[in-house]
Amino acid sequence: MKPDKDSPLFSLSQKCKTWLILFVTTLLLIVTIPVYAQQQNTNGNPVDGxxxxxxxxxxxxxxxxxxxxxxxxxxxxxxxxxxxxxxxxxxxxxxxxxxxxxxxxxxxxxxxxxxxxxxxxxxxxxxxxxxxxxxxxxxxxxxxxxxxxxxxKAENLVKGAILAVISTAALLIFFRFTQKIVTKLLTEIKVARKADALELRIKNVQVFGSNAMSYLLSGFVRLGRLAVILLSLYVYLPFVLSQFPVTKPLGDSILKDIAIQIDQLVEGFSKYLPNLLTIGIIVLITFYVIEFVKLVISELGRDDAYPWFYTEWIQPTNRLVTFLIVAIALVVASPFLPGFGSPAFQGVSLFLGALFTLGSSSAVANAVAGIILIYTRSFQIGDFVAIGDIKGSVIEKSLFVTRIINPKKEVITMPNAKILGSDVKNFSVVQRESHQGLVLYTTITLGYDLPWRKVHEVLIKAAGNTKYIMAEPRPFVLQTSLNDFHISYEINAFTDHPELMPEIYSDLHQNIQDYCNQAGIEILSPAYTAIRDGNYSTMPADYLPDDYTPPTFGISSQNSH
Incomplete structure (x- = not known):
């Protein structure tokens, strides 16, 4: 039976494993250090001796x-x-x-x-x-x-052992104190995550949510704990080793290496200060240039400023210009970065360039198509559109893809390059920009024996009583063709709810059926030939008189009267 992860037994087991690993590592160091101490400082050459x-x-x-x-x-x-x-x-x-x-x-x-x-x-x-x-x-x-x-001497060995024990105890106390701080920080991060108080926003733009920030902060805390432990061991081991004659050479060597590394770090930092100052100036100039450009773009997008620059262009233009300015700043600042011009830097640059060139052709095509779609104003979020055979409302526009939800609540993701190569019908743009209704239309075919004025009247009445059909402008009928056996009547009606198009069409078709039946109009199929003698009417029985009977066959001869 395995202990639960939250149980004290599991925590104790993990601590035992940690201390066991630390003990084995220290023991290996103690065993191998004398050999190393005996072997070091033996380097020489015929010139220096x-x-x-x-x-x-x-x-x-x-x-x-x-x-x-x-x-x-x-x-x-x-x-x-x-x-x-x-x-x-x-x-x-x-x-x-x-x-x-x-x-x-x-x-x-x-x-x-x-x-x-x-x-x-x-x-x-x-x-x-x-x-x-x-x-x-x-x-x-x-x-x-x-x-x-x-x-x-015995007294010096005892003194060294006492100092080693004291330093070991201090190290363990430090580890315990560090663990308490880390546990407290992780607990506070967990509480803040549950309260949804960790999200990171920059000027009302959410960069990271609470869950993501909780994951990052927890990782940083654990990484910091590991770094502190390693650093403390890096200081502790040389000090303990220097207390004993056998291991003192190694301890002094490690301390000397630490001093050399710190000296090299300080010297390298001091040499890099001019480049760091230059990078800081470039960053500062880039920041103010971006802010100035954003101000200009915001002024261009005001409703009463420039009619050729639309309000919905402000945000994508800001992002595009910011990307270009940052890219230029990176190119300018790259020579001042540490390691610039080194073979490793050049190798990584070539690898990234080849990777981008070979693997991102479709991504670049979609990105360019996304930018073109933004500035051609084909659609906006919330518009009801038809792209090829797909109809639905736009719920997301990104640089690479567009997401549409159709009336069946199916979310369809379309690459922007495919959208750019297709015909886009936008049913919402007229209502949004001109405050006019969208015209919905449907066609029925009726025989020549029906008066067209009566058909117009019935169809207009059916459309006028359909939900979400506007009273003004009034519906109207167009006779689109005079066919061999029938006439095509197209009823046109205005609506200010294009997103409800499927529902409106369904209600309109139902009303056309009801009102035609009430007016005694049979809706016949396009190639239907009516032989009335002896045939029952095609209208539902609810619309026929109670005493309705099918007509009888009429037979006449050439010589009869």
């Missing part, structure tokens, strides 16, 4: 080997090994390390043990006498051995 190191500290360098016996590197390693043996032998006092002349050479001895010999070649390389070199080497060795033994 090979260092003689004791406890991680360089004493001097060996630039010459002994011909036929040892190279300079081997000589340095032998001297180091002897020095470590002497340093660990407490019976040999530092004062026992003395230079001694033997023939033309000088020896450096520790009691009866010979540490190394200064030969003629050493004096030539260092441009000093052999005696001077022996005295200087003796002085350096004594100081190094004194320091080596001082650091390994």
């Amino acid at each position: 090979f260092p003689v190191v004791l406890d991680g500290q360089e004493i001097f360098r060996v630039k010459q080997g002994i011909p036929g016996i040892a190279t300079a590197e081997e000589r340095a390693a032998i001297i180091k090994k002897r020095l470590v043996t002497v340093a660990n032998d407490s019976t040999i006092l530092p004062e026992a390390i003395q230079p001694e002349k033997r023939g033309n050479d000088f020896l450096v001895k520790a009691g009866d043990k010979v540490l190394f010999t200064i030969i003629k070649e050493d004096a030539v390389v260092y441009n000093k006498s052999r005696e001077t070199l022996a005295q200087e080497a003796t002085k350096f060795i004594r100081a190094s051995i004194v320091k080596y033994r001082e650091e390994r």
Whole structure:
């Protein structure tokens, strides 16, 4: 059975895992650090010499080997090994390390043990006498051995252990304090998200909703916690390592690396200040240029200013001009960005350019089509339109697509490039701009035996009693064609609710049926031939008299009267 994520058992398990990982990492560092400490500071070359190191500290360098016996590197390693043996032998006092002349050479001895010999070649390389070199080497060795033994005294080891324990306790307290702050911040973010108080707006434009801001802020808080923990460990480990002789070289090296990195960071920042100032000036100028352009566009879009610039153009024009100004500013500021001109910067630029060129042809076509649709004023949000075979109300216009909801409440997403290549019928523009009604029309076919004035009267009456049909202008009828068997009558009526077109057409057709039946008018199919003798009327029974009977067949002969 697994513990629930919100249960204390689950929280305790997660903490145990975290501390276990931290413990294993520290243990690995402790195990590997002595090996690293022994291996470091051994770099050398024939020109600068090979260092003689004791406890991680360089004493001097060996630039010459002994011909036929040892190279300079081997000589340095032998001297180091002897020095470590002497340093660990407490019976040999530092004062026992003395230079001694033997023939033309000088020896450096520790009691009866010979540490190394200064030969003629050493004096030539260092441009000093052999005696001077022996005295200087003796002085350096004594100081190094004194320091080596001082650091390994019991009281200093105890002091280092106490400082390590105190620093570890302080680190744990700091971790605990950091965790409490992080938990409190995450709780406040969660409460603010539930209260919908985290949305980010810039001048009444929502950039991020509460959910998105909650996700971002929570991520930043957790990332900040990780950065603080890593930074504290980066400071803690060198300090603890420097308290013990075995690990002190590594601790000092890490501290030295930190100091070097901070110095490089400060130096790089100081060198970059002129470029940063230039970028700041470019940003400031760009901001004020955008604000000025927005002011000009707003003035152009006033109703009484310029009739050729429409109000609905203000927002898209602002966005388009802002994009162009920002793009120009980026081009101008790019040479002052850090890393500009580097191979990495150029490689990323080429990759992004190729990606944009190869993969965005359709996106660019849709974007251009979207801009053209905006400035051709084909439709606005809320307009009832017909695009090809699709009819519906526009609910969203973006740079790439347009969304339409049809009378069946189906949302249809159309690419702007496809819309630009299609015929667009806008049923709402006349009502919005001219405050005139949209003409709805439908056609019925009736026979020649019906008086056309009566048909006009019935159709106009049916349209006038249809919901959402305007009383003024009055409906009217057009006779569109005189066919072989019938006449086409087109009823035209005005409405100020084009978005209800399907419903209005349905009501109109129902009224046409009712009023034609009431007037005794049969609506016949286009190719219908009526033979009245003996046939029942096609009108519903409700519209026929109660005593209605089908007419009888009439038969006549040529000779009858």
